[in-house]
Every structure is written in C-alpha cells, then in structure tokens.
Amino acid sequence: MAPSVALAHDYLTQRGGAERVALELTRAFPGAPMYTSLYVPEATFPGFADVDVRPSWLNQVRPLRQRHRLALPFYAPAVGSLRPREDVLFVSSSGWAHLVPTEGRKIVYCHNPPRWLYQSDEYLAGHRLARAGLEATLWPRLRRLDRRSAAEADVYLANSHNVARRIRQRYRREVHAVIHPPVSADLLAASPSDVGLPRAVREAEPFVLVVSRLLPYKNVEFVLAAAEATPERTFVVVGDGPLRELMVRRAPANVRWLRSVTDAQLAWLYAAAGCLLAASFEDLGLTPPEAASFGTPTLALRAGGYLETVVEGASGWFFDALDVREMQAGLRELDRLALPADDVRRHAEPFAPATFRTAVTDLLAAVV
Missing domain, CATH: 3.40.50.2000 (Glycogen Phosphorylase B;)
Structure with a gap:
C-alpha cells in the first residue's frame, strides 16, 4: 500500500515563488492535505481553493492574517500545534513549516534557511527597535529550535546549489538532493x-x-x-x-x-x-x-x-x-x-x- 502524504508550507498569504512551488506539490501529490500557519485565499494563488488547506489557530487572528510579518513571535507555537497523521510529511519551507511535528517521515524542501533568523537586518529593515528586541529575547531560542528541527528531518532537499551551501553552513548537514523548482x-x-x-x-x-x-x-x-x-x-x-x-x-x-x-x-x-x-x-x-x-x-x-x-x-x-x-x-x-x-x-x-x-x-x- 502506498504511504499517505501530507504537505506543509510556511503561510499562504502571498503570491511568491515559494507558494507556486507549494501549489505544484499539491499536484504532485493530489488529495494530500496542506498544513500551514495562515491562509488568506484572496491574497494567494486561486489554485489553493481546490486543496484541503488546514491552517493553524493563528488564522483566527484577523490582524495577523492581514500583516503576517507581525506574527513573527507566534509562528513557532502555531505550527507546533498542527498534527498531521499521515505516513509522510512533505514540507515546503523557508523557515516555519519544517517545525511542524509529525510521527511519520519528514522530507523538507528548503527554499532558504530563514531570513528572519539569520538575515534579520534584511527581513526587518526599518524596524531597528523590533529587531534589537527580538535578537535579545526570541531569536536565540528560535535558532536552537530551527537547527534542531533541521537535524531531525529524515531528508533535506535544496532548491539550488546556492541554498545547499547555506544549509551546510547553518545546519551542518548535507542535502539529499538539489531539485530546482518549476515554472508555474x-x-x-x-x-x-x-x-x-x-x-x-x-x-x-x-x-x-x-x-x-x-x-x-x-x-x-x-x-x-x-x-x-x-x-x-x-x-x-x-x-x-x-x-x-x-x-x-x-x-x-x-x-x-x-x-x-x-x-x-x-x-x-x-x-x-x-x-x-x-x-x-x-x-x-x-x-x-x-x-x-x-x-x-x-x-x-x-x-x-x-x-x-x-x-x-x-x-x-x-x-x-x-x-x-x-x-x-x-x-x-x-x-x-x-x-x-x-x-x-x-x-x-x-x-x-x-x-x-x-x-x-x-x-x-x-x-x-
């Protein structure tokens, strides 16, 4: 019998390249549910309307659905509350989704180690006080959690050789394969x-x-x-x-x-x-x-x-x-x-x- 498959993606709140990849994964594994932190149908690609999208409790907080960067302190507990039961969890992630817990096998397709943790000067440009506060309080704990989650994944994939090098640098692990993402x-x-x-x-x-x-x-x-x-x-x-x-x-x-x-x-x-x-x-x-x-x-x-x-x-x-x-x-x-x-x-x-x-x-x- 073929293993059951679930999918996970960081958040479905925009129309970016990572969201196009997540949508192609739903076509590679038709019928698989998609777990995510936030889902705003009108803000992302319409193809997700045909997918069984299962957002976290964070999706009930309307201001955060509209301005997802404000939700930074809450993503880790939100995705940690998700409970996929399928045999395999196939993750599309640039930071949050690879934290989703599972009792099955976990395959992570990494777009990039999270910018909000390792390149926060870019991600939070113009918000010096917020960045300084997060660097002193939340970031150290999240970096430990991020690295532990990367180490626990059964298979780690990279979208490019460029990202594979960053994975080796940040996580001290080799990628199983480099698979370039598709044009939509x-x-x-x-x-x-x-x-x-x-x-x-x-x-x-x-x-x-x-x-x-x-x-x-x-x-x-x-x-x-x-x-x-x-x-x-x-x-x-x-x-x-x-x-x-x-x-x-x-x-x-x-x-x-x-x-x-x-x-x-x-x-x-x-x-x-x-x-x-x-x-x-x-x-x-x-x-x-x-x-x-x-x-x-x-x-x-x-x-x-x-x-x-x-x-x-x-x-x-x-x-x-x-x-x-x-x-x-x-x-x-x-x-x-x-x-x-x-x-x-x-x-x-x-x-x-x-x-x-x-x-x-x-x-x-x-x-x-």
Missing part, C-alpha cells in the same frame, strides 16, 4: 492577455520588466536609479511590499507600477518585454526561467541563484555590481546580442512542472 503550470497554461493593464504599459515599446516583491534585499532602488539614468526606456515594475509607497514617490517618470497581475497578464508582460531585469540577491531566482519560457532574456546580477537560472550569452546576460552604468552596459549588450526567442525558451526546459513533479515523487518512493 498555471502561468505556462495562461493565454497572454493585456486586458486590464494600464494603457501606458500596453503601449510601451519594448519595456524593461522587473518582477519582484518590494523588500530591501530585492535591490529595486538600484533599478529605479538605472531607470532615471535611462529615460529613453520604459521600466515596468510588478510587485508589492513594505517599500512600495516610498519607491513610487521617488520613481522617475519612465517607471510604470503594477501591484498585482493575473497569470494571463504576467504571461503577456513576459512575452512583450524586451528583457527581464533581475537585481536582487536571490536564493534561486525563478523569474529568469519564467521569462525564458516566453522567449524573453534576462539581465541579472552575477550573484546567488541567478548563476543557476541564467546562461550568459544564451538566455541572458550578467552585470557584476549594483551600479547604474553596469546595468546600462548590460542592457546595451542584450540589445546587441538579440538572442533568438526559441533559443532562450530552450533554457527554461529544466524548470518544467512535469520535471519537478517526477523528481519529488521519485524521491519519495525511493526514501520511504
């Missing part, structure tokens, strides 16, 4: 459509696209500086986050802002863009394979996970520093290369949803 099946299946997008975006020729949450480590402020120095190009920024209001106020006139888009709109944006500009310090960075799926190359910072998702001269180009002139030179080089769309698409094939599903189901069969 929903995004690939969407019919590109500009319906509902502002006219200023629909008529831009061809624009530089940025798809990013607006957080300090995403480095969108450097993109805005490049936009200001390159007024002949239009920059379209898709994303939301704590820095949005400040960035919109400071942005030059050639930047267009989109807070949230549908998969059909995002597919159109990827297909219509001249290139994707990716300037953040990413654990993996799934937006370049997403753009490549639509034949659009990426100009990326030569750092972190982009080294695994961009092939220089084939699916994009790199710039070496967060410097306006470096970005401008990279944009000119992409113009010169004029990479054929079909060639760019081929570099998205290793990130196909079917490849990911086969990898995780084969792994579960091998270890259970």
Whole structure:
C-alpha cells in the first residue's frame, strides 16, 4: 500500500515563488492535505481553493492574517500545534513549516534557511527597535529550535546549489538532493492577455520588466536609479511590499507600477518585454526561467541563484555590481546580442512542472 502524504508550507498569504512551488506539490501529490500557519485565499494563488488547506489557530487572528510579518513571535507555537497523521510529511519551507511535528517521515524542501533568523537586518529593515528586541529575547531560542528541527528531518532537499551551501553552513548537514523548482503550470497554461493593464504599459515599446516583491534585499532602488539614468526606456515594475509607497514617490517618470497581475497578464508582460531585469540577491531566482519560457532574456546580477537560472550569452546576460552604468552596459549588450526567442525558451526546459513533479515523487518512493 502506498504511504499517505501530507504537505506543509510556511503561510499562504502571498503570491511568491515559494507558494507556486507549494501549489505544484499539491499536484504532485493530489488529495494530500496542506498544513500551514495562515491562509488568506484572496491574497494567494486561486489554485489553493481546490486543496484541503488546514491552517493553524493563528488564522483566527484577523490582524495577523492581514500583516503576517507581525506574527513573527507566534509562528513557532502555531505550527507546533498542527498534527498531521499521515505516513509522510512533505514540507515546503523557508523557515516555519519544517517545525511542524509529525510521527511519520519528514522530507523538507528548503527554499532558504530563514531570513528572519539569520538575515534579520534584511527581513526587518526599518524596524531597528523590533529587531534589537527580538535578537535579545526570541531569536536565540528560535535558532536552537530551527537547527534542531533541521537535524531531525529524515531528508533535506535544496532548491539550488546556492541554498545547499547555506544549509551546510547553518545546519551542518548535507542535502539529499538539489531539485530546482518549476515554472508555474498555471502561468505556462495562461493565454497572454493585456486586458486590464494600464494603457501606458500596453503601449510601451519594448519595456524593461522587473518582477519582484518590494523588500530591501530585492535591490529595486538600484533599478529605479538605472531607470532615471535611462529615460529613453520604459521600466515596468510588478510587485508589492513594505517599500512600495516610498519607491513610487521617488520613481522617475519612465517607471510604470503594477501591484498585482493575473497569470494571463504576467504571461503577456513576459512575452512583450524586451528583457527581464533581475537585481536582487536571490536564493534561486525563478523569474529568469519564467521569462525564458516566453522567449524573453534576462539581465541579472552575477550573484546567488541567478548563476543557476541564467546562461550568459544564451538566455541572458550578467552585470557584476549594483551600479547604474553596469546595468546600462548590460542592457546595451542584450540589445546587441538579440538572442533568438526559441533559443532562450530552450533554457527554461529544466524548470518544467512535469520535471519537478517526477523528481519529488521519485524521491519519495525511493526514501520511504
């Protein structure tokens, strides 16, 4: 008899790459319940409506559902109260979900060791007093709990070689395998459509696209500086986050802002863009394979996970520093290369949803 499987994810309160991976896991293991701390259906991908999502008691606290970062002190007891009874718990985690207790086997797919514990200057930027207080009180206990949970997992997976190195550094354990996450099946299946997008975006020729949450480590402020120095190009920024209001106020006139888009709109944006500009310090960075799926190359910072998702001269180009002139030179080089769309698409094939599903189901069969 096949083992019963449960899934777990940190929280379902946003539309990010980790949530797309969690959704693909529900398709790899159809019928498996999804345990999580918080679930806000209107804030995350609609595909979760077809999943048996089982949130913790924290989900009853309405203010925390709306501002999930305020729930930091409560996540550990909340996920600790979850009680999956299935034979195998398959976890998608960047910090909280791997704390979910289980009597069965536990497989952890790690997006990154938690930023809120080990890179809190990025996660809590602008909240110095809060960070200082948490560093002195809660963080030491949570680091011990985090490392113990990582050690207790039966199998630890990484989404990239970059993250595998961080796992060795933080947890002193080797990963069982590196499995790259997939480009979303929903995004690939969407019919590109500009319906509902502002006219200023629909008529831009061809624009530089940025798809990013607006957080300090995403480095969108450097993109805005490049936009200001390159007024002949239009920059379209898709994303939301704590820095949005400040960035919109400071942005030059050639930047267009989109807070949230549908998969059909995002597919159109990827297909219509001249290139994707990716300037953040990413654990993996799934937006370049997403753009490549639509034949659009990426100009990326030569750092972190982009080294695994961009092939220089084939699916994009790199710039070496967060410097306006470096970005401008990279944009000119992409113009010169004029990479054929079909060639760019081929570099998205290793990130196909079917490849990911086969990898995780084969792994579960091998270890259970």
